Amino acid sequence: MAEDVWILGITMTKFGKHPDKDMVDLAAEAARGALSDAGVTMKDMGILAAGNLMNASAGIGQQLQKQIGQTGIPVYNVANACATGATALRTAVMAIKAGECDYGLAVGVEKLSGAGxxxxxxxxxxxxxxxxxxxxxxxxxxxxxxxxxxxxxxxxAQIGMEYGHKYGGTSFELFAKISEKNHAHSTLNPLAAYTKKMSLEQIMGDVMIAYPNTRPMCSANCDGAAAAVVVSDSKLKTLSLEQRKRAVKIAASVLTTDPWQEACQILPDVNTLTRNAARQAYEQAGVGPEDLDLVELHDCFATAELVHYDNLMLCEEGGAVDFFNSGAPWRDGKTPVNVSGGLESKGHPIAATGIANIWEVCHHLRGEAGDRQIQGAKVGLAHVIGLGSACGVHILEKSAA
Amino acid sequence: MAEQVPLVEYLVLGDDPHLTAQECTGCGARFFDRRNACASCEGDQFKKVRIANEGVLRAFTIVSMAAPGVPVPFVAGVIDCDGTSVRGNVVNVEPSPDNVSTGMKVRLTTFPIGTDDDGVEGIGFGFEPVG
Structure with missing residues (x-):
């Protein structure tokens, strides 16, 4: 059994419009932030995994090295749709699990403002x-x-409507209420692109994009970066008590693609691969959905959040509508979902998203989330999915140190 | 009558317009595009089969924001045609949530999408409500 891997340092930039910063500026800010948070430097790193989707051929990893430290380590430039950030992190995790190095740096960055x-x-x-x-x-x-x-x-939109057709109980208003929750959550997150509370009437009355999703029910294209330093269990044991206390255990790291299903060529099946990833992750971590203190899931649209309650098994199969209506995914509910504000308000700089959601969970597990702290959080799950498809699920645990 | 060409190769024109699929002879999986091998069972033998013209709308959206040149709003949906899922627009209906619902019965219909410089007429397809 390969040894455990921990997050030693992690950070995200503010998401939003950064007209005065290029892609490398944002990546450097996140990477140097994560190194500093971890108390290490580029000289310690054994691998750099760098994610960027929209300029996937640009070699963002090497461009980044030239700004923060060219140490000659292997760089893996990764692109995997909206799961790019999670894929970068998992690449670094796998290098450590393979015994190739003790430290790895994963970065995800995107410039997406005004992409439409x-x-x-x-x-x-x-x-x-x-x-x-x-x-x-x-x-x-x-x-x-x-x-x-x-x-x-x-x-x-069709993925949400299909769920409603199969199980009943969905409506334009229900999907809008999911968005209302995430926009309410965002008011406590200073790094979110949008931090404005929105009423149900405002959400439903906004510009329709694709029924039943209006504009505030869609993820916001924006700029941003996030980065994480990961470390082997054996190396962590040699570090300071302060570092060990703030380290967050990666209890599960899973990446899946979509297995063939009858309709998958017609409408992407985002359900089966998410369910498969969740099942594997719970098994790896030895925890169940009932043990989660918070979940950051991929609400690229309000309609998507609903189906992922079910896919991540936060509720019984077919029970996502009841789960939402019970108040469970609100920040004071049984299983808080997207307390960061989610992609609908925090924003979705694609390759950064899969590390930023892990940062959010770590922030709570470390007890450093300030006004939006979920009290006593010990275990959290971060989920991303990109069409094509790729799904990343990470389960994170607070350090016992 | 002007020469006609289907919008996609899996649309068959003539007196009895219908859709076809490539069906894997090994496992029965159906595909509308050219495949190198079957995504389900890895078999590489396919036969052309006819898709039922009538079906049930399983999911839809009303698209109000699209790429330049795409007229909006329009209803996009997934139709279950006797066990085979088909992507298509729901046409000949007012594009509003009051007039479209999952579970409604629809059937294939064809219509011109334009004429090219050689005078060839392009024919597209959609699904219209039944009855």
Whole structure:
């Protein structure tokens, strides 16, 4: 059995608009913040895993080294849709578990302010002047909008509607209430892109993007970075009491992709791979959903949050609506979900998201979350999913030191 | 009549328009696009099968924000056509939540999407409410 891996230092930048900072500035701020939080330097690091999605060929890891320390260590530049940050972290974790090094640095960064609608590609091209079949569907013209939609808001809207069709109880108002919760939570998070409380009426009356998701029910495209320093259990034992006290154990680190399902070519199945990841993570960590003091899950849209209550087994199968209506996912509820404000208000700088949600959980486990501290938090779960698909689930435990 | 071409190869035109799929001869998994091997069982033999024209709307959204050039609003959905899931727009209905609901019965319909420089007419498909 490979040894345990711990988070020694972790940080995130403020999410939002950073017009005066480029991608490397943001990554450097997060990376140096995490190193400083851990009490180590680049010279200690044995691996750098760097995630960036929108400029995946740019070699962000090496660009970052040139600003914070070129020590010659291996760099893994990773891109894995919205699970990019989680994938970077897991890459560093795997290097330690493999015994290749004692310390690793994982960074995720994205510049996404003003990016607008994502995912409108889907075999589309400008309307040709000659109808010539091309691509794997032999399409003669743009298909998005003509044969359903592959845009992100439309896709996740259908995922929520499908859940409602299967189990009942959903409505425009219910999905809007999920968003109301996350926007209320965000008022306590100074690093969130949007920290404004919104009433149900405001949310439902805002600009419709893809029914039933209005604009505040969609994740916010923004800039941001997050980074984490991970350390082997044996190395941690040699560090100071202060470092050991603040270290957070990675009790489970899981990455899955979507297994084939009948409809997955039509509408991405975000459920099966999330459920598989959750099941593996609970088994690895030796805990169950009832043990979680807080959950940061991938609410890229309000409709997505609902289905993930079920996929992460926070409720009985088919019971997500009742779970929400019981008040459980509010910060004073049984299983607080997205106390950071979630992607809908904190923002979603894609590659940073999968480390930032772990930072949020660590912040509470360390008892450092200030006004939004979940009292006595000992175990938390962080989940991300990217279409394509990739799902990352991490379970984190407070140090006993 | 002008020459016609389907928007996608899996749409068959003529007197009896319908959709087709590539069905894996090993496990029965169905695909609308060209596949190198079956994503379900790894088999590499496929046969063309006809998809039922009628189905049930299992999920939908009303898209109000789309890429430039895509007319909005429109209803995008997933239709269960006798066990095979199909992506398509719900057409010939007012695009509002009052007029569209999951569980509603729909059927395939085809319509022109435009004409290219050679005078060839492109034909698309959608699903319209039944009855």
């Amino acid at each position: 609608l994502l995912g409108a590609g889907g075999g589309s091209r400008s309307s040709g002047t000659h109808y010539e079949p091309s691509g794997r569907y032999g399409a003669v013209a743009t298909t998005d909008g003509r044969i359903g939609t592959t845009t992100m808001p439309g896709t996740f």
